[in-house]
Amino acid sequence: MPNALQKPQSAATAFMLAGAGWFVVGALYGMVSAIHLVAPEFFSNIPWLVFGRERPIHVNTMLYGFTGTMLIGCGLYYVPALLKTRLWSEPLAWVCFVLWNLTILSGPVCFSFGYTQGREYSEYVWAADLMLMVAVVLAIYNMVMTVAQRNESQLYVSVWYFFGAMLWTACNYPIGNVMWHPKTGAMPGLIDSIFLWFWGHNLPGLLITPLATGAAYYVIPRVARMPLNSHTLSLLGFWFLVALYTHIGGHHVLQSPIPNWLKTVSVVDSVSMVFPVSIVVINLWMTARGVGRRVWGDPAGRLVMGGIVWYLVTCIQGPLQSLPYLQRVTHFNNWTIGHAHIAMLGFGGYIALGAMWHILPLVTGRSVYSNKLVNLQFGLITFGLTGFFLDLTAVGLIQGSAWNNGETVYRVLPELAPFMITRAGLGIFILTGALVGFYNAVMTVLGGRRLAAEELQRAEEPV
Ligand code: HEM
Numbered sequence: 001m002p003n004a005l006q007k008p009q010s011a012a013t014a015f016m017l018a019g020a021g022w023f024v025v026g027a028l029y030g031m032v033s034a035i036h037l038v039a040p041e042f043f044s045n046i047p048w049l050v051f052g053r054e055r056p057i058h059v060n061t062m063l064y065g066f067t068g069t070m071l072i073g074c075g076l077y078y079v080p081a082l083l084k085t086r087l088w089s090e091p092l093a094w095v096c097f098v099l100w101n102l103t104i105l106s107g108p109v110c111f112s113f114g115y116t117q118g119r120e121y122s123e124y125v126w127a128a129d130l131m132l133m134v135a136v137v138l139a140i141y142n143m144v145m146t147v148a149q150r151n152e153s154q155l156y157v158s159v160w161y162f163f164g165a166m167l168w169t170a171c172n173y174p175i176g177n178v179m180w181h182p183k184t185g186a187m188p189g190l191i192d193s194i195f196l197w198f199w200g201h202n203l204p205g206l207l208i209t210p211l212a213t214g215a216a217y218y219v220i221p222r223v224a225r226m227p228l229n230s231h232t233l234s235l236l237g238f239w240f241l242v243a244l245y246t247h248i249g250g251h252h253v254l255q256s257p258i259p260n261w262l263k264t265v266s267v268v269d270s271v272s273m274v275f276p277v278s279i280v281v282i283n284l285w286m287t288a289r290g291v292g293r294r295v296w297g298d299p300a301g302r303l304v305m306g307g308i309v310w311y312l313v314t315c316i317q318g319p320l321q322s323l324p325y326l327q328r329v330t331h332f333n334n335w336t337i338g339h340a341h342i343a344m345l346g347f348g349g350y351i352a353l354g355a356m357w358h359i360l361p362l363v364t365g366r367s368v369y370s371n372k373l374v375n376l377q378f379g380l381i382t383f384g385l386t387g388f389f390l391d392l393t394a395v396g397l398i399q400g401s402a403w404n405n406g407e408t409v410y411r412v413l414p415e416l417a418p419f420m421i422t423r424a425g426l427g428i429f430i431l432t433g434a435l436v437g438f439y440n441a442v443m444t445v446l447g448g449r450r451l452a453a454e455e456l457q458r459a460e461e462p463v
């Protein structure tokens, strides 16, 4: 077996770099989507680039490719580190890396030629579903064996979150993707929307959220150089998440004739989400109390704390837009697109990036190539995303209230144009942020300053 595949933490590094690369690819497709919504004829209807084909490439590449891949890379480092041991099998993690990334690659390759299961967040074809499942099961096996050989008896909350994310995905993905129907990956009729949104919400809720929360719980105490405010609270938040998040997918289809009891359950539990969210936010905030300057002054810490602020905003918005009365205005329009971006980039993406910048030096033994570039990336995506949020929320309210007042869609369209142009313009900042980050990550691995043994030890020290 080649030595490179045995090298400790090499798979974690590969996952993080791949995540940084997928961010660039996803942002390019995001720009294409945004340009389509400004000028539908801009790409002269090139078949593999029509909106219906490239939009799912953007979405899947961002969720599974950027945030998912980067956060898994971080977990492959912090789980063994917290357990004071090594990853059980580095080659197994590489197999997982190849299968996971082939699944993501299948997006641009298959969707461009119309091979898709056509259900949002469940578009991957069956063979790709299978690769993803094998990757997740291998990751679980590797982690179980790592826990079995641990030298630390306490299972810190980040370990729980990483395990949870993998276990829930192993269970939820095949159900939501209706994998027992390989040809369509769908159920007949309305029942399909229930299955689809079961996964559609569990992808952000039980894959990205626990991965990001676990990474934040790892990074913040280390950057703050303070012990976690409360371990009990952190575990309480974990179990609240399990109890509430699993079955709230119905809030995506409140405007459809799904059973009323399912709507009620999803609305009540969506509103109750304020508990686990507050626990995470308060616990991390309290950990950084008195040393805020240290946390916000650290380029990686700033990104993770920024992610927690976006989490708070997302989760104030989320329960509100789960209320059927309010959703009559916010559903089926750009308001939801705004929510999706602050959730996936603001919360998931910021924490993934912050954790990567914190962890990359620990796995490579090299300092970040340029902290100025990390700060530049933070500035670019913060400007772009804040603009996205304001722009899309405003245009969503215009659309929602116009339709509620009986206005026909085509008469509202001209009013949307300036907002769509603004969004495309802001996208350039996020794309530039992705490019700067990819360059900085590659340069860190190739040419960052080698850290002295004491520096590394200090950075790895438990707090
Ligand atoms: C260059 C920056 C970006 C641009 C220009 C962009 C643009 C877009 C556009 C035009 C859409 C389709 C909206 C519609 O159908 O009306 C979209 C959807 C989406 N984007 Fe982005 N995006 C960018 C970055 C990101 C990032 C970084 C993420 C996540 C990490 C992301 C996640 C999503 C998601 C989840 C959706 C689907 C939203 C939904 O259906 O509710 N995007 N994006």
Ligand code: HEM
Residues within 6 Å of the ligand: 120, 204, 205, 208, 209, 251, 252, 270, 271, 273, 274, 277, 314, 315, 316, 317, 318, 319, 320, 321, 322, 327, 330, 331, 332, 336, 339, 340, 343, 344, 347, 348
């Ligand atoms: C308190 C927690 C949250 C609640 C109650 C909530 C609620 C909702 C609701 C009701 C919708 C559907 C809106 C509509 O279609 O009218 C939605 C959409 C969405 N949410 Fe959340 N949300 C929460 C947190 C999050 C988080 C943390 C993430 C990401 C990690 C996230 C990602 C998304 C995405 C990507 C969509 C767009 C789905 C689509 O394509 O339509 N949400 N959320």
